[in-house]
Amino acid sequence: MTIQQTAKFVLPMVLFCAAASANTIFNFDNDAQGTATGFTDSIGGLLATFSSSADPGGFVIYPTMYETLTGNVLGDPGPAFQDNLSLNIGFNQNLSAITLNFATSDFITPSPFTLTAYENSNLVGSATSTGQFLSGFTFPEGEIAFAGGVFNQVVLSSTATDFAVDNIDVLPASLNTSSVPEPGTLCLLGTSLILLGTLRRRKDARK
Numbered sequence: 001m002t003i004q005q006t007a008k009f010v011l012p013m014v015l016f017c018a019a020a021s022a023n024t025i026f027n028f029d030n031d032a033q034g035t036a037t038g039f040t041d042s043i044g045g046l047l048a049t050f051s052s053s054a055d056p057g058g059f060v061i062y063p064t065m066y067e068t069l070t071g072n073v074l075g076d077p078g079p080a081f082q083d084n085l086s087l088n089i090g091f092n093q094n095l096s097a098i099t100l101n102f103a104t105s106d107f108i109t110p111s112p113f114t115l116t117a118y119e120n121s122n123l124v125g126s127a128t129s130t131g132q133f134l135s136g137f138t139f140p141e142g143e144i145a146f147a148g149g150v151f152n153q154v155v156l157s158s159t160a161t162d163f164a165v166d167n168i169d170v171l172p173a174s175l176n177t178s179s180v181p182e183p184g185t186l187c188l189l190g191t192s193l194i195l196l197g198t199l200r201r202r203k204d205a206r207k
Contacts, residue, residue: 026168028061029071036060036078037087046172047092050074054082066164067134068101068141075103075164086157087165094119097147097171103139104131104160110140111160117151124149147171 026041026048037059038051052058057079064073076085104111110133116126131142146154150173156165 024170024172026170027071027166028074031061031072033061033063033072036080037074046170048168048170049090051088051090052076052085054078054080054085056080058082058085059087064166065137066103066139066141066166067137068143069103069164069166071166073103073164073166076162083161085162086155087163088153088155089168090153091170092152094150094152094173095170096150096173097145098154098168099143099145100156100168101141101143101166102129102131102156102158103141103164104158105162106131106140106160107138110142111158113142113144113158113160113163114156115144115146116155116157117146117149118153118155119149119151121153124151 024043024046026043028041031039031041036055036057038049038055040047040049042048050059054076059074059076060078061072061074064070066073074087076087077083098115098117100115102113104113110131112128112130114126114128117124125146125148127144127146129142129144131140133140156163
């Protein structure tokens with residue numbers, strides 16, 4: 001097999017691997033600025049419904065003013081002009097892990113940010129994180145993650161008056177097979193073996 005022939009076979013494999021490794025990330029970049037809660041976003045059949053007690057209009061999508069939250073973000077106050085709200089996110093599938101970026105409306109001391117996970121209204125667990133002030137930006141930003149147990153709803157809250165979130169990266173429970181290598185890992189391993197085999201055959205042919 002020539003290098004050209006190998007490339008024709010390997011390139012589709014690489015592209016497939018990249019697709020298999022892709023995460024499910026809700027980042028609001030395909031939503032229109034000004035869209036307010038409640039609303040639902042969909043990625044590959046996974047639905048995320050965003051809501052608050054102040055709806056309609058508790059939280060709103062607006063262009064970022066942050067470093068780690070990019071593109072569009074979801075924050076309060078929205079058109080309802082209410083502060084100190086919690087953001088509810090309901091999913092149509094069970095999840096086993098979630099990670100997201102957040103920013104809180106603090107000017108001096110960063111406020112704690114809390115993620116609480118539920119399965120059909122039953123408490124599963126929670127996590128709390130505190131952001132940091134980044135050079136050149138006004139508000140503290142951070143990342144929070146939760147894993148352990150199965151859940152289909154999270155509630156995001158902070159002691160800060162307002163907050164914003166972005167890059168909500170979720171892992172459906174159906175894909176959480178810790179004892180089995182991830183599809184992306186298997187793809188890359190297979191592609192590597194193909195390349196090694198081709199190089200070895202070319203070396204043997206020269207001998």
